[in-house]
Amino acid sequence: MKKIILFIFIIIFINYNTEVLDANTEKLTKVSVETVKKEFINESYIVTSRVAPFESDTISVKSPGPIEWVAVEVGDFVKKGNILLKIEDDELQADKNNKEGEVSESLARLELEEEKLKRLEALKNSPSFKRAEYEDQINIVKAAEGNLIKITSQYNKAKIIFDDATLKAPYSGVISKRFVTKGNYVNTGAPVFELVNNERFEIEANIPSDKISLLNKKKEAEIILSDGKVLKSSFRSIVPKENQTTRTVIVRFKPLFNQKKSNLLINQNMNLKIFLKSKKQIKTIIKDAILIKNGNVMVYVIEGNIAKLRSVKTGMPYQDSIEIIEGLEEGEKIVTRGNERLIPNQKVQIEEIN
Secondary structure, X not given: OHHHHHHHHHHHHHHHHXXXXXXXXXXXXXXXEEEOEEEOOEEEEEEEEEEEEOOEEEEEOOOOEEEEEEOOXXXXXXXXXXXXXXXXXXXXXXXXXXXXXXXHHHHHHHHHHHHHHHHHHHXXXXXXXXXXXXXXXXXXXXXXXXXXXXXHHHHHHHHHHHHOOEEEOOOOEEEEEEOOOOOOEXXXXXXXXXXXXXXXXXXXXXXEHHHHHHEOOOOOEEEEOOOOOEEEEEEEEEXXXXXXXXXXXXXXXXXXXXXXXXXXXXXXXXXXXXXXXXXXXXXXXXXXXXXXXXXXXXXXXXXXOEEEEEEOEEEEXXXXXXXXXXXXXOOOEEEEEOHHHOOOOEEEEEEEEO
């Protein structure tokens, strides 16, 4: 009987101590932390870009009339000065010839009146000199000079219109569109072709406005093609105007490769890797540390082994990190993994520190 009572007492004692041990052993949540630091931002960033031609225009006629013939089709490559089309120019040539004849007549009239004036001037010291006749002749000469200037201007205009009846390519390129055919009547300024120079182009990138100040203009940007090939380009200029819909700014880059052999297409879309570099050290934390609670940006800060929830004000986002403007000091440790499971002022076990 005594043995049974002793056995029961031992069992009760063991169970009691086990419960006490479990009660005194607190299970801690494991978290990863990182130190808040200041550093120069030096990273890459992928943006969208396109092949932007140096020259791409709608070509318009400068002379009116019916089209006599068209020399090119869509897709044709033309060199600067090649004939694209010709306007029927019979009337234009007749008008030019008439104006040319009027110039000759006006010039002969001026020369005749100038000779009369010279004869009158020779009689200045003669008793037969008539001042009124002399002054009238001066006015006649001036009128003849003015008429010659007017007629010459009309002739020059007629000649230009005649010459422009033959439309030539203003630069080398490919005909991308054709709007007319033989026999169409066109007025001055009517569009007839679209011409694009596919051998001289730049790379036009759309870069977020908040990244412009960080753009490393000295480092070559990298065009990433679909086959994995990389082409280099260098910064040329920033267009100082923001697209309010996309919050981006156009930046132009010069190709550092053979454009003719690149096989790139005008307006082709590509990814462009640019490089960012800050001018001063920036306080940052990893983006994984950020929590949004009730619309507020929060992080867990480690004090001892206690995780304390703190509100922060963030600034510019980067590739893997984000700028901290207020709420954290350099050197403080913040939870970067396991923070979703925490409650404020919870004890934690630090698994690793980066």
